[in-house]
Amino acid sequence: MSEHDRLNEHERENALAELQAWSILEHRDAIYRRFVFKNFNAAFGFMTRIAMEAEKRDHHPEWSNVYRTVDIVLTSHDVKGLSRRDVMLARFIDELAATSGVEG
DSSP, X not given: OOTTSBOOXXXXXXXXXXXXXXXXXXXXXXXXXXXXXSSHHHHHHHHHHHHHHHHHHTOOOEEEEETTEEEEEEOBGGGTBOBHXXXXXXXXXXXXHHTTTOOO
């Protein structure tokens, strides 16, 4: 199975067990997580680091930023759902969050 293939139900369950801070979005085959930082600068720096990694992986999150809050949605549009590529980027984001001053 390629990182670009859509996850089957078993793979999805395993991924969610591993990515405990992420939630499935209702009405979409996508995962979601909210990050809260001490200020806008920290939030924007976090997004910048994710953007550089996402560009390398040719995979880009859906996100929004309001002051110190960053909301991220991951899904693979080319397969219309979750793929291993989403899980890999979520792992990277979680590792980055652990060292980026996430407050919530």
